[in-house]
Amino acid sequence: MKLQFIPIDYDYFDFEGRNYIKIIGRNEQEKRICVIDTCEVYLWAILKNKLKQKQIDSLIKKIEKIKLDIKGRTTKVEKVEIHDKNFLGKQVKALKIFATNYKDLHDIADKLDLKEIEKRRGYDLGFITHYILEKKILPLNWYEIEGELLNNSLEFGGIDMVLDVDFCIKLNKLKQIENSALNPKVLAYDIECDEFRIGEGEILMISLFGENFKKVLTWKKIKGKIPEYVEYVKDEAELIEKFIEYVRKISPDFLVGYFSDGFDLPYIKARAEKFKIKLSLGLDNSQPKFHQSGMGKGLVTGKINGIVHIDLLKFIQTAYSQYMQSETLSLNEVANEFLNERKKDFKFKHSSKIEEDEWEKYFEYNLHDSYLTYGLFQKFWPDLIEFTRVMQEPIFDVSRNGMSKNVEDFIIHNLERFNEIPEKRPTYDEIGQRRQREKYEGAFVLEPIPGLYEKIAIFDFTSSYGSVIVTYNLSKSTLLEKNEKDSYSIEIGGEIVSFSKKPGFFPEMLKDIIIRRKKFKSELKSSSTEDAVKRARSNAFKLLANAAYGYQGFFGARYYCREAAAATAAFAKKSIKDAIENINKEGYKTIYSDTDSIAFLLNKKTEEQTKEFLNKLNEKLPGIMELELEGFFKRGLWVTTRGGEIGAKKKYALVDEKGKLKIRGFETVRRDWCTLARQVQNKVIRLILEDGNESHALNFVKETIKKIKERKISKEELIIRTQLKKPISEYKAISPHVVAAKKMQELKIPIDVGTLIGYYIAESTTGKKRELIRDKVKLPDEKGEYDIVYYLEHQILPAVENIFQVFSINTKELVDGKKQTTLGEF
DNA sequence: ATATACACGGATCCCCTATTTCC
């Protein structure tokens, strides 16, 4: 049988002691296909340097005899080959040792602790990764496959009979082909419950949303007419059964939720267990499997056999959050940013307190959440596809992995063209040692001179750290033990480290990424139509390039190299300092610089001259280092630190000719300041940048102060929001948000690590002399008057004080008004 | 444990000394 096939989900099983892969995908008619295949299983033994042929021969004989009886099966070494390979850039002789079962490779490796063998590698990749590497059936790429149709066959224990697919095929041949993108079948879901702790309350309803399909399942019957999408069931048990039934009937490629790894799926699982319902969502009727990801923190991934369960929150977190405006990753904010739609209004109440006529709104709300989740999936589908294709790992994993894992997957799947044997994961002890290593020196930040400036340009290095890694060949495999003459050398913490000039595989891969990304980016710029796929791939490469530096400095990395990471920062530092010097030499004046960007005054030079100068600069830069023009700006503002004497770093505001603001670091971009302070500061900055002087801004602040004093400010504007970053009991310093969290706990308001805690500072009620701010914390719903002095002196003043100081205005006097001191009145 | 370092700034913690309170 011959057909076209696109792999979506990968799984494996053992049959008669051997490993088989089971790939679920679609053909061009959108039929669901299961492909069964296998591959050779092996590990590498890297030999010591000066072994004689005789020694190698007898070693091979010895290894060929290895046979293990463990875990109820027999695994043996099936054959041994000798190969010329590279390991960390060095040529080595290595034995390719084939064995029966991948899961036993570790035990085989234990038997290979021999004096002739230098290192053992390649047995910690996982069978699925190993298989993809071996057979190159890459996820979400099209293939023409040939194979044997399994039809009620007893081969593999009758696997095709229990599997709900159109065809089950044992693979013989495959060829990669071009085909249009997959049009995936997607079903989004969302549940509503009374209790937020997993499984501790009833599930009131479950919504489902797919193409031409919307449904809210509930056991709550209300009077009157109900929307057609609501379907009643008898009770909660039937609710779960109906959910299973619909998922099975629709049988989507992707079952999508938002925070569903951490909430919806485990919740349904817990309730199903309570009612002794088998949650047979898998194509093989199996229940979702939950894997602990991370240590104890309840971080779980829910895997359903054959149907890819996607938790969009996780993907958005790693792939997008750093470029987002949203201050939280709540469905509401994220949907608003990407879909321009919000959640429906519905204030959460316990179901017993919901009025009869409110239920319909609740159903609508529940359905809308699934609708938004579905919309977000469509929005991110190009990114999910491209990430999966670039990393070459199953979408289930790629959608959940952090950036370090993505970088590593990319490396592992690109080692072959360098003939490299993969490095192993660090052991627990190694990780411990790495983590104890001292921090190295990072980026250079130039202390600005506070002031309001006119006519500014900003240059920055494109993919700065990535370009440095490529240009200076910085990696674990290129690090030299001794300083050599013809090498890239730099001082790190008083010691010189050197890197070979012979290109290493890691910098070479990175070079590829950066060059391809540049190509995509320029294509995107020149083309008139929006190409979502190109944009997504460009974005995937950008993220990879940016994460490459962090990867080498990350203690959990296979290719961890602190020296390379430190050298990257050091070379980058040198580059930016050189650039600053050149810019100043040309007659410009540098105001500020951070890591890879430089802001400078044009000093009467024109924009054209500056662009020409940029080209001139670029000609002199080494390797792939490149400066680009970030933009020209009409005005820019830099302030002092709170201490008052020195210029504050990582804090500035710019306005371009079109009036567009670019604000960095100021309180107005920080979510842990109250809205009022943020808005006031924002307006002050805007007025000053627009006007070029402080007079309007000052009046505005005066008005605000008056309003605060007259209690004309609504409480909502005064709420301070701070995230709870760890369990309450672990806090050493009991700060205001911890007090607020404790109050919420007492009121049984669900809080968890990660919850944004909102509170306001109320007037003192205790009358104690020595009162801390936390003693005046009140929850937003709690009755009380806001503390005027606190909001003036701890929110508004700190937000604007340093700005007005640029114009030598002491705002503190404004606040005090008639009074001279404020502390004295206590 | 789940990419890195640099940076700001609020609030508490903690130690020290001076002052007040109490017997």
Next chain:
DNA sequence: GGAAATAGGGGATCCGTGTA
């Protein structure tokens, strides 16, 4: 008058959140 409690100052530390 002397011991204990409290106030207040100031640096260290904790903590959250940014920039790059």
